[in-house]
Amino acid sequence: MQFHLNGFRPGDPSILEQIEPDGKSSEMSELPSEVDVLIVGCGPAGLTLAAQLAAFPNINTRIVDQKSGPLQMGQADGIACRTMEMFNAFGFVDRVTKEAYWVNETTFWKPADGQRENIVRGGRIQDTEDGLSEFPHVILNQARVHDFYLEVMRNSRRRLRPDYSRRLLDLQIDRLSSDNAASHPITVRLERTDDDHAGQVETVKARYVVGCDGARSTVRRSLGLTLEGDSANQAWGVMDVLATSNFPDIRLKAAIHSASEGSILIIPREGGYMVRFYIELDKLREDERIANRNITADQLVAAAQRILRPYTLLVKEIVWWSVYEIGQRLCDRFDDVTPKLLGKPAPRVFIVGDACHTHSPKAGQGMNVSMQDAFNLGWKLAAVLEGRSPPGLLHTYSAERQAIAKELIDFDREFARMFSARPKESQEEAVDSVDPAEFQNYFVKQGRFTAGTATRYARSAISGAGTYQHLAKGLTIGMRFHSAPVVRLADAKPLHLGHAFKADGRWRLIAFLGAEDPSYPNSGIRKLCSFLTESAESPLLRHTRTGADIDAVLDLRAVFQQDHRLLDVGTLPPLLLPQKGSYGLHDYEKAFCVDQRTGMNIFEMRGIDRDDGCIVLLRPDQYVAHILPIDSHGELAAFFDGFMLRQN
DSSP states (O other): OOOOTTSOOOSOTTSOOOOOOOSOOSOOSSOOSEEEEEEEOOSHHHHHHHHHHTTOTTSOEEEEOSSSSOOSSOSOOEEOHHHHHHHHHHTOHHHHHHHSEEOOEEEEEEEETTEEEEEEEEEEEESSOTTSOSSOOEEOOHHHHHHHHHHHHHHSTTOOOOBOSEEEEEEEEOTTTTTSTTOOOEEEEEEEOSGGGTTOEEEEEEEEEEEOOOTTOHHHHHTTOOOEEEEEEEEEEEEEEEEEEOOTTTTSEEEEEOSSSOEEEEEEOTTSSEEEEEEEEEEOOTTOOGGGGOOOHHHHHHHHHHHTTTSOEEEEEEEEEEEEEEEEEEOSOSBSOOTTSTTOOOOOEEEOGGGTEEOOSTTSOHHHHHHHHHHHHHHHHHHHHTTSSOGGGGHHHHHHHHHHHHHHHHHHHHHHHHHHSEEOSSTTSOTTEEOHHHHHHHHHHTHHHHTTOOOOOOSBTTBOOSTTGGGBTTSOTTSBOOOOEEEETTTOOEEEGGGGOOSSSOEEEEEEEOSSOTTSTTOHHHHHHHHHHHOTTOHHHHHSOTTSOTTSSEEEEEEESSOGGGSOGGGSOGGGSOEETTTTEEOOOSEEEOOTTTOOOHHHHTTBOTTTEEEEEEOTTSBEEEEEOTTOHHHHHHHHHTTOOOOO
C-alpha cells in the first residue's frame, strides 16, 4: 500500500484526503440537480460500481436505493475465487478471508445400496483445483460484503454514501442531446419514502444511469426490456439455521440426492455454527406459482429431516428462510441502444446483475456475476467521463457481459436439472434421472466456471488478436490475469504480482523481460522505456495529460528473470523509478524479479517465453487485453489508439 505521496498524513491510510467542498459532496440531504452517474440500487452490483467510481473524485456519482438503510441480512453468500481477486483490488480481501467460511472440500451423497431410504456418502473432492487462484472459495453474508464496499466509498475523496429511501418513478432519455458527450440527457424522477419527506419527488438530470435494481428492475422496464426465459416448475426452499445434527458432513459443502424425498445442498456458514440448506420441494404445475403453496418454515425443516435419513437434524433457530422457483431468464441487451436507433449512438443507460439475468442460486453465481458486470462497466464509464476514451467504448459492456450471462444461463439450466433429477438405480432408467457419479463429474468439470475463472471475452477494440499468444501461453487473451509470486526488487518483498494492481481505472503494461542483462544500453526494457518516454508515437505521452503523473493512465511494470540480489535499483531506466506527486518522489514499486527461493517462477508457471519475453497488457478490470513482443512498439501504440483519445 502506498501513501504519503503528497505529504505526510497520520492515521488510517485507507481514509483518503477529502476533496475541497465544491457543491457536489454526497453528504447532502437532497440530491443535486445534475450528476454524472446515477446508480439505482444498493445491492452488490450497485456498490461495486459505486466503489469503482468513487476512485475518481472528478466524477460526480450518486447511488440511490428505496430501502431505508444498509442491508442487515443478505441472501447471497457464495464468493468465488475470481471475486476474491477483485476484492483484493478494492483492498478488503484480507477481511473477507479472515471472517468467511472456506469451502475446502465438497462431498456427494446418494441413496445407499440395498437401503435406498437412507443416504450414504458417494464421493469427496477438493472444491477448487490447485493453482487455480491464490484465493479460496468462501462463504460470507452478503451484508458484510456490502459493509466493506460502503467503507471503501466512505473513505474515498468524495466520501460517497448512498441516498436511501428513494424509489425510482421513471426516467426519460432526450435522444436529441444524447450524442453530446457533455450533456445530461437523462431525466430521472425519484420519490422520497422516508417519514420526513414522504411523497416528495426529486428530479435529477444525469449523463449516465445504471440500473442495479434487481429482477423487478424499474430501469429495465423504462427501457422497454424484458427478461426472457423459462421456469423449471421446480420449487426450492432455503434457510439459514442454527441446529444440531449427527450428519458427519454438516461442516462441509455437501450435495445430497435421496431416493424419493428430493435433494439438499448444504452450505456451512461463517462463524462455525450456522449452516444453510437449499431444499428441493415438490414440482409445480405448469400454471402454478410458488406463492400458491403457502409453504412454511416448518415444512422446510421436515423436508430436510426426511432427506437426511438416517441422520437427525434438530433446528434450534431459523435465522432466515425463503422459497423460490428455479428459472433462467436473460435480456437480449444490457443497455438502451436498440437496433432501431440510427447510427448506433453510444449507450446512456445500462442494466447490471439481476436486472438483466436471473437464475437459480445453488451454483453461487448470482452475486459474483453481478459484481463482475459492474467491474466491467465501471472503468469504462470513468474512462469516458474523464475524456480518456470516446463514448463508443461503452458499447463493449453489453457485448461482453451479455455473452457471459448467456453462458451462465446455459450452465445453470443443466446444473439445476441434474440437481433436481432423481438418482438412477440402474443405467436403464428414464432420461429424467441422473447417475450420482455423473453429477459429481459435471461438478468437477465446471469447477473453473463456478470459480469465475473461465470467463473469456471475445476479440474487440479492447481485446486483441492471439497472434502472439505463444509468448505467454498461460495468460490467455480475454481471460483474467492469473497472478503468480514475484519478489519486489527495491525492498525484496515477496508478493503476488496481481496484488500490485488496484481498482483505480489504470491500464497495466507488464514487461516480462528476456534473459539479457537489463543494464545493457540496447536491452529490451531500455528500448521500451525510451520509446514510451521519448517517441512521438508513445501511448504514454499521447494519452496522459500534461501535468499528470506519468503512470496516471498507463502503468508500466517490469518483471526480470534475474535474482533480485543481482540487480541494482539504481541502474533501472527512469520510467521504472518515476517521480510523482507534488514533491516529485520516486515510486520504487515498479520492478519485480522471479521468486528464486520458492521455485515458483512466474515465467515457468505462466508459460512466458524466457528467451524473448513479452508485453502483457491488462485492462483495469484485470483481464488480459493483448500480448505483444517486447519490441513491438508500433503495435503497442496502435492498440491504445484504437479506443483512447489523444490528450496532447
